[in-house]
Amino acid sequence: PDSCEGLGTCAVVCPRGAISMRERVIGRMIVARSGAGLLTVTGDLNVGEGNSGRLVYEIKAKARELATREGAEYLVVDSAPGIGCPVISSISGADLVLVVAEPTPQSLAGAKRLVEVAECLGVDWRVLVNKWDINPGFASRIEEEFSPRVVGSVPYDFRVVVSYSKMVPLLLLSPESEASRRLREAFSRLLEVLR
Structure with missing residues (x-):
């Protein structure tokens, strides 16, 4: 019951009617x-x-x-990250999924799974490499893996952490930073896809 998604299928198929749903x-x-x-x-x-x-x-x-x-x-x-029910619900009906990947083997594997889910749902997708400069070699591998659907790469920037803590978007807090510039470029590419 703790992991119930509230679909009610179990109540429908139970031959004894032993399961009931309540909000x-x-x-x-x-x-x-x-x-x-x-x-x-x-x-x-x-x-x-x-x-x-x-x-x-x-x-x-x-x-x-x-x-x-x-x-x-x-x-x-x-x-949220991953491919669980909340993520599937998040991307269902979307026009485009932006897969944010970091240059690690775990993130690459997760990005591949998310792309598979998006394709199964018939949703177009693009990739953004986050914190590319913490492992440039692996970031290049991600870009090769998903080319030509990579819309950009954003460097690690501590001001992102500051923007979270202040609840101010990075583009307003530090508009001239390299991370902000790269994000604007990626957003422009995404808008081209959506138009």
């Missing part, structure tokens, strides 16, 4: 406008609760509703 609150949805003016919808789980595909679905539905109301051109869904 319970596992957290709350938060709608807020960031300091940069972006409307955000996120979930805050109760202590001990795990993320679920259903939770992501509900958050995406609310985000879609608000994006439509505000006339937003794009809806960005930031997903």
Whole structure:
């Protein structure tokens, strides 16, 4: 029961009718406008609760509703890493998946799995190499693996950590940094794909 996604299939197929479904609150949805003016919808789980595909679905539905109301051109869904139910729910129905990979064997393996899932769901994808300069040789291997779908590479920059802690986007906190410049270039390439 702790890993239940709430689909109800078990209740439907149980020959004895021994399984019943009931709703319970596992957290709350938060709608807020960031300091940069972006409307955000996120979930805050109760202590001990795990993320679920259903939770992501509900958050995406609310985000879609608000994006439509505000006339937003794009809806960005930031997903957890991996290929579990929350990630599948995050990318279902997307126009494009941006796979963020770091230059490590584990990240490359995870990126390959995510690309497979995106392709199974019929979703186009691109790759961004994050912290490429911590292992340039392996970063090159990732770029070769996913060429020509790599939209850019971003260097390690401690100002990213500072931007998280201050809750200010890096592009506003340090617009002239190399990481900001590379992110703007990658975003431009992504917009070309989406248009």
